[in-house]
Amino acid sequence: MEIFTLPDVGEGLTEAEITEWKVAVGDTVAVNDVLCEIETAKSLVELPSPYAGTVRELMVPVGETVEVGTPIIGIATDGEAGAGESGPGDEAGSSEPAAPTEPPTTPGTSGDQVASVSGQVSGQMSEAEQDAGSTSQPGQPVQTQAALVGSGPKADPVKRRPRTNRPAPAAQPPHASATSTASEPAPTPAPARDAAPAPAPAREAASQTPASTHEEGTAEPSALTPPSSPNPPAAPTPPQAPVGRGRKLPAAVGNAVQDVAGLWSKVLAKPPVRRIAKELGVDLTQVRATGQHGEITRTDVENYLAERDTYIEQSGGFWMPDSGDNEHRTERIKVKGVRRATAAAVAQSYREAPHVSIFVDVDASRTMEFVQRLKKNPDFEGVKVTPLLILAKAVIWAAARNPHVNATWTDEEILVKHYMNLGIAAATPRGLLVPNIKNANELSLRELAVELTALTKRARDGKTQPREMADGTISITNIGALGIDIGTPIINPGEVAIVAFGTIKQKPWVVSGEVIPRWITTLGGSFDHRVVDGDLSARFMADVAAIMEEPALLLE
Amino acid sequence: MEQPRPGAPAAQLPEGAVSLLDREGSLQRDERFARYLPYLDTLIEDRMRQMYRWMVTERRLDREATSLQRQGQLALWVPAIGQEGAQAGALAALHQDDWIFPTYREHLMALARGVTPRQLLLLFRGAAHAGWDAEQHRVQPYTLVLAAQTLHATGYAWGIARDQAGWDQDRRAQDGQITLACYGDGASSEGDVHESMVFAASYDLPVVFFCQNNHWAISVPSSTQTRVPLARRAAGYGFEGVTVDGNDPLAVYAVTAWAAEQARTGAGPVLVEADTYRVGAHTTADDPTKYRTAEEEQAFAALDPLTRFETHLRATGVLDDAFAAEVHDEAEQLAAQTREAVLGMTPETIGTLDDVFAHTYAEPHPLIEEEQAWHHQWQAGFADLESAPEVAGGESTVPVDGPEGAPA
Numbered sequence: 001m002e003i004f005t006l007p008d009v010g011e012g013l014t015e016a017e018i019t020e021w022k023v024a025v026g027d028t029v030a031v032n033d034v035l036c037e038i039e040t041a042k043s044l045v046e047l048p049s050p051y052a053g054t055v056r057e058l059m060v061p062v063g064e065t066v067e068v069g070t071p072i073i074g075i076a077t078d079g080e081a082g083a084g085e086s087g088p089g090d091e092a093g094s095s096e097p098a099a100p101t102e103p104p105t106t107p108g109t110s111g112d113q114v115a116s117v118s119g120q121v122s123g124q125m126s127e128a129e130q131d132a133g134s135t136s137q138p139g140q141p142v143q144t145q146a147a148l149v150g151s152g153p154k155a156d157p158v159k160r161r162p163r164t165n166r167p168a169p170a171a172q173p174p175h176a177s178a179t180s181t182a183s184e185p186a187p188t189p190a191p192a193r194d195a196a197p198a199p200a201p202a203r204e205a206a207s208q209t210p211a212s213t214h215e216e217g218t219a220e221p222s223a224l225t226p227p228s229s230p231n232p233p234a235a236p237t238p239p240q241a242p243v244g245r246g247r248k249l250p251a252a253v254g255n256a257v258q259d260v261a262g263l264w265s266k267v268l269a270k271p272p273v274r275r276i277a278k279e280l281g282v283d284l285t286q287v288r289a290t291g292q293h294g295e296i297t298r299t300d301v302e303n304y305l306a307e308r309d310t311y312i313e314q315s316g317g318f319w320m321p322d323s324g325d326n327e328h329r330t331e332r333i334k335v336k337g338v339r340r341a342t343a344a345a346v347a348q349s350y351r352e353a354p355h356v357s358i359f360v361d362v363d364a365s366r367t368m369e370f371v372q373r374l375k376k377n378p379d380f381e382g383v384k385v386t387p388l389l390i391l392a393k394a395v396i397w398a399a400a401r402n403p404h405v406n407a408t409w410t411d412e413e414i415l416v417k418h419y420m421n422l423g424i425a426a427a428t429p430r431g432l433l434v435p436n437i438k439n440a441n442e443l444s445l446r447e448l449a450v451e452l453t454a455l456t457k458r459a460r461d462g463k464t465q466p467r468e469m470a471d472g473t474i475s476i477t478n479i480g481a482l483g484i485d486i487g488t489p490i491i492n493p494g495e496v497a498i499v500a501f502g503t504i505k506q507k508p509w510v511v512s513g514e515v516i517p518r519w520i521t522t523l524g525g526s527f528d529h530r531v532v533d534g535d536l537s538a539r540f541m542a543d544v545a546a547i548m549e550e551p552a553l554l555l556e
Numbered sequence: 557m558e559q560p561r562p563g564a565p566a567a568q569l570p571e572g573a574v575s576l577l578d579r580e581g582s583l584q585r586d587e588r589f590a591r592y593l594p595y596l597d598t599l600i601e602d603r604m605r606q607m608y609r610w611m612v613t614e615r616r617l618d619r620e621a622t623s624l625q626r627q628g629q630l631a632l633w634v635p636a637i638g639q640e641g642a643q644a645g646a647l648a649a650l651h652q653d654d655w656i657f658p659t660y661r662e663h664l665m666a667l668a669r670g671v672t673p674r675q676l677l678l679l680f681r682g683a684a685h686a687g688w689d690a691e692q693h694r695v696q697p698y699t700l701v702l703a704a705q706t707l708h709a710t711g712y713a714w715g716i717a718r719d720q721a722g723w724d725q726d727r728r729a730q731d732g733q734i735t736l737a738c739y740g741d742g743a744s745s746e747g748d749v750h751e752s753m754v755f756a757a758s759y760d761l762p763v764v765f766f767c768q769n770n771h772w773a774i775s776v777p778s779s780t781q782t783r784v785p786l787a788r789r790a791a792g793y794g795f796e797g798v799t800v801d802g803n804d805p806l807a808v809y810a811v812t813a814w815a816a817e818q819a820r821t822g823a824g825p826v827l828v829e830a831d832t833y834r835v836g837a838h839t840t841a842d843d844p845t846k847y848r849t850a851e852e853e854q855a856f857a858a859l860d861p862l863t864r865f866e867t868h869l870r871a872t873g874v875l876d877d878a879f880a881a882e883v884h885d886e887a888e889q890l891a892a893q894t895r896e897a898v899l900g901m902t903p904e905t906i907g908t909l910d911d912v913f914a915h916t917y918a919e920p921h922p923l924i925e926e927e928q929a930w931h932h933q934w935q936a937g938f939a940d941l942e943s944a945p946e947v948a949g950g951e952s953t954v955p956v957d958g959p960e961g962a963p964a
Contacts, residue, residue: 007628010841031895032623043843050627162939292918299922 002051003071006060009038009045016040017065018072027055035073053077268295277301283332338431349493353409353528357488358537362545364504365519370551374445383446384453387521388424388478391501392448394547395476396420396441397554402540405497406473409530423475423492424452426459433459434475434492435468445554476501486522496531499544500524521548564848565771565778567855569831570785574811575801579859581867583806595813596806599648601874606668607648607805608869609883611640611862614664616887617673618836620894621680625840629898631682636663638803638835641861642768644668645808646736646830649816653694655735657709660698661768662738669693673890674897681898683906685915703746706765709737710752713761713825720762725821732820734762742773744789745781753793753825760824764815765790767827768802770834771856775847790827802832803861806868833859909935 006016016038023035032048035055039045057074060066267284269277273296277284284296287304291297311320320329335343367390374385399406399420408415422440426433435458437443437451458464475492480503489500502522509518523545527537547553569575574589576596585593618637625633636643643664650656656665666676671688678687679698686697699705713735720732743749744767756763767786771778782789790797796818800811808830815826833856837844844853869875913928 005628007626008631009626011632011839013841032620042841043837044845045626045840045843047626048623050629163937164939297919 001056001074001076002053003059004035004047004050004073004075006038006066006068006070006072007047008068009047010040010042013040013042013068015065015067018060018062019044021058021062022046023049023055023058023073025055025058029053029055029075049075051075051077268293269297270295273298273301280305283334338428338433342432345493346490349491353491353496354530355488355491355526356529356532356534356537357524357526358534358541359486359522359524360541360545361520361522362548363509363518364521364548367548367551368504368519380446380449383449385449386452387504388476388501389445389449389452390551391499391523391544391548392422392424392437392440392452392476393445393551393554394544395422395474395499397547398540398543399474400441401543402536404536405527405532405540407496407531408473408494409496409528414531417473419473421471421473423472423495423498424455424459425475425477425492426456426464428459428464429462430464433464433469434472435459435464436472436475438471474498480504480521486524489524489526491526491528496528497537497540498526499541500526523548564852565833565856567833567852567859569801570799573785573799573801573831574807575804576807576810577801577804577864577868579864581864581871583868583872589807589810592807592810592814595649595817596810598813599806599809603648604869604874605879607644607809608865608875609886610644610647610664610668611805611865612883613887613890614640614643614667615862616884616891617667617894618663620891621677622836622840624677624895624898625680629901630677630680630840632680633840634661634663634680635834635836635839636661638833638856638860639768639770639830640664641805641865642802642808642830642832645805646766646812646828648805649809649812650736651733651816651820654733654816655709655712656695656738657705657712657735658695658698658738659702659705659740659743660700661740662695662698665738666693666695666698669695671695672897673894674901677894677898678901678906681901681906683901685912703739703743703748706737706739706743706749706752709735709763710756710761713756713763713819714759717759717761728821729817732762732822734764734816734819736816737763737765739765739767740773741767741769741771741778741781741786742776744769744786745773753790753795753827756825757793757795760822762819762822763825764812764819765825765827766812767829768832769829770802770832772834772838772844772848774838774842775844777848785829785831787827787829790825793825795825795827797827797829799829799831802830803859803864805861805865832861835860 008014009016017040018036019039020037021035022037023029023033029035029049030052031050034046035049037044037046053075055073056076058072059074060070060072066072267287268289268291269284274284276282276298277287277296280301282301282304284301287296287300289296290300323329364387367387370390371385371387374380403416403418404414406417406420408417419439420441421436421438423434423436426435435455437448437455440448440451443451455468458468472492472495474495475489475498477489477498478501479487479489480501483503486502487500489498491498500523502524504519504521506517507520508515509520510516511518523541525537525541525544527540532540572588574592576583576586576589576592578584615637618633618635621630621633622635624630639661643662647656647665647668656662656669658665663676666688667673670693675687678684688695688697690696696705696708699708716733716735720728723732737752739749749765752763753765755761756765769778769786773781778786785799787797787799796815798811798815800807802808808828812828815828818824818826834844835853835857866875866880909931910928913924913931916924
């Protein structure tokens with residue numbers, strides 16, 4: 001006998017109610033003859049017979065809701081119709097569908113496993129019905145559920161197949177693991193960067209010795225000379241250049257694609273691969289393609305990185321051995337972001353503003369003493385005091401006496417600023433930035449110290465906001481932090497003057513005809529000659545120098 | 557529960573819709589449609605008999621598939637009954653190497669292009685993403701993401717246009733290809749259709765947008781989707797749109813043949829709206845009695861394309877009893893083959909889900925490999941597999957990879 005179990009006639013339904021039997025025990029049915037009507041949470045449907053034969057058992061009474069997978073009818077197929085099965089045979093006399101009071105099957109009626117399962121189910125249901133007077137049943141949620149239309153959300157809680165307790169690695173979502181494996185063979189350039197003996201140690205050494213007096217960590221040599229690349233030069237190209245892209249091209253279309261790619265000298269790669277390459281700083285034109293139609297695959301990018309890293313490791317440092325092709329030993333760094341902005345700004349400034357630079361040596365011993373005194377002053381407790389603070393104050397003081405240095409040149413007008421937004425050039429993780437202290441002229445020495453500290457900290461943390469860099473009126477670049485005596489600064493675009501602060505160190509100095517050690521520094525200044533003539537620049541620098549020599553003049 | 561709402565479709569064609577066979581099946585050579593009549597004259601009797609064969613066999617297979625779903629053998633079935641006329645007419649109007657971009661209801665087109673019942677139903681068994689080789693039959697896989705295929709059809713047509721750049725009219729008419737972008741009234745509300753039409757118009761692409769307006773987007777009537785016949789939307793994109801009686805295979809043929817020639821010869825896209833009716837449910841998971849009335853169903857049943865076409869063919873002597881009997885026998889055989897094929901979709905014959913992973917991308921893909929490994933783990937973790945290796949039929953979940961075999 002064939003058993004027909006209740007199918008899922010919707011998408012993910014778990015149960016249905018038998019609303020009407022269209023056949024009775026003993027009826028002959030053909031394939032696709034309607035056996036019964038069922039109602040699910042979604043629809044009322046007829047179930048066609050999957051078998052041809054004689055109906056032997058109706059296993060679920062009308063009105064009963066049963067789970068998907070429950071046996072509902074037994075049909076003896078033509079071949080076995082004569083083979084006497086005692087259980088069903090007994091019931092064959094009954095022409096009525098199984099009545100609630102008469103369980104259609106009992107575990108004893110059939111030796112076969114499926115039938116016994118059905119017997120249990122039906123038996124339980126029947127008992128329940130008897131208890132409840134065949135009105136309300138625990139297993140009849142259909143009445144309380146809103147019927148659904150179409151293939152809307154599932155009405156029934158999904159019943160899950162039981163699972164083993166095995167903590168399978170399946171617990172890990174595939175995406176997460178995919179990401180991690182992807183990154184393993186393809187480390188980001190960061191480690192490579194660390195591996196390179198970049199100029200970093202030299203910097204540290206420098207800042208520990210003579211420049212110790214310049215405590216401003218944001219010492220910025222780069223208004224003078226562009227800073228070394230924010231991406232230290234440790235990512236050389238791989239040992240092998242891309243040999244002709246692609247392997248076998250399966251079709252003419254492949255050739256066409258390749259031809260086109262060659263024409264445009266474009267790289268073929270899917271967007272996710274391009275993204276990965278971008279994130280990892282890989283120039284796709286350098287990657288050997290192995291994909292279909294000469295396309296670069298993710299594996300190609302990973303292999304390229306692995307190869308590159310291996311090569312860097314083998315080269316044992318920054319210098320790379322001669323492989324016969326210097327292209328392989330040349331690192332290409334995309335010009336973008338702050339680097340691009342800096343380049344544009346300094347080029348514009350240098351091209352448009354005729355620079356005049358002057359220098360002056362200064363005995364800053366009194367400034368050093370003043371700084372020491374301020375540090376000990378209770379009013380300055382918790383505030384960072386450095387010689388740069390005194391220089392900033394000196395620039396403000398001197399600008400008030402020579403106002404045209406605090407100005408902007410336009411071709412028609414000179415805009416003299418009766419306020420000072422004092423720019424401080426800063427080497428930051430993003431590159432050279434020149435944030436400014438707004439209305440520095442209004443600040444007390446202590447306030448200025450606080451602002452200076454906050455500004456340099458934000459810059460160092462890479463948190464400088466664009467508005468902090470806007471509308472500067474004059475700038476200072478502190479190149480002395482690296483032990484440099486002095487250089488020629490480039491004016492910040494939109495301004496007409498910049499002061500460079502050289503290192504302060506003890507030097508032999510002649511005082512009253514005697515050579516004695518003094519704390520000496522050199523100040524440099526660059527001025528836009530369109531606004532500031534030699535005379536004015538000299539007066540301004542002399543005033544700044546005067547304060548550095550005698551800070552007490554600030555009291556004037 | 558939704559009640560049948562006002563604005564339910566009427567069994568009446570919109571003004572100006574092209575109709576050649578009247579409801580009684582007699583051909584009316586209406587001069588208003590003179591533009592299409594020459595195409596009708598190219599339809600030879602053999603081809604008409606073939607259309608009839610397609611319609612009868614599809615309808616029979618459709619019924620068998622519905623039964624198989626009710627018997628737990630298919631996860632889902634999407635009946636196409638009532639739309640055979642529209643599909644047969646459009647298909648007959650195409651060249652053999654034109655591309656069809658189907659929804660999930662173009663069973664007649666797929667079968668007539670040589671897709672076997674087994675290939676067709678693997679998808680509905682949940683055993684394959686697509687059961688057939690698209691290139692071989694020039695029928696793309698069924699697209700269940702509503703309206704996405706219109707973009708694919710447009711993109712493909714773009715490729716065709718580039719391939720055929722520089723061809724003269726004769727060569728285009730002879731060897732030119734087009735794509736048939738099938739969609740329905742529900743999909744017409746998707747942005748994809750809009751984008752497709754904008755793009756197709758921008759580049760004069762050889763695509764025929766073939767909308768089977770069966771008046772019900774699951775439970776939403778077409779009157780909610782649009783206030784005007786959908787064909788009129790084409791005007792907004794600057795190309796022609798024609799509404800045709802979708803229950804009239806000859807009219808659909810003539811209009812589609814005209815549209816195909818327009819697209820093929822470089823005149824750009826055309827929209828053909830076949831006004832038809834979904835006689836059955838949206839899918840086997842749907843119960844249309846919840847949102848439409850028996851009166852409406854009866855009104856449309858009277859328009860049955862198969863009856864109308866058969867009447868016409870008999871009246872014109874194209875079809876006789878012997879041929880009809882032969883086709884019906886064929887349909888029965890096809891139904892039997894279909895049942896056999898589906899019952900034969902055992903884990904041994906349909907393979908594992910690995911095939912699906914293997915064909916997601918053309919080449920190995922790390923993410924897919926991960927997911928496949930994860931799937932293997934998951935698959936191996938069922939308690940019932942461990943305790944009782946034999947899987948009983950009728951699980952409450954429908955496994956997509958290994959449908960149960962025949963009931964115990």
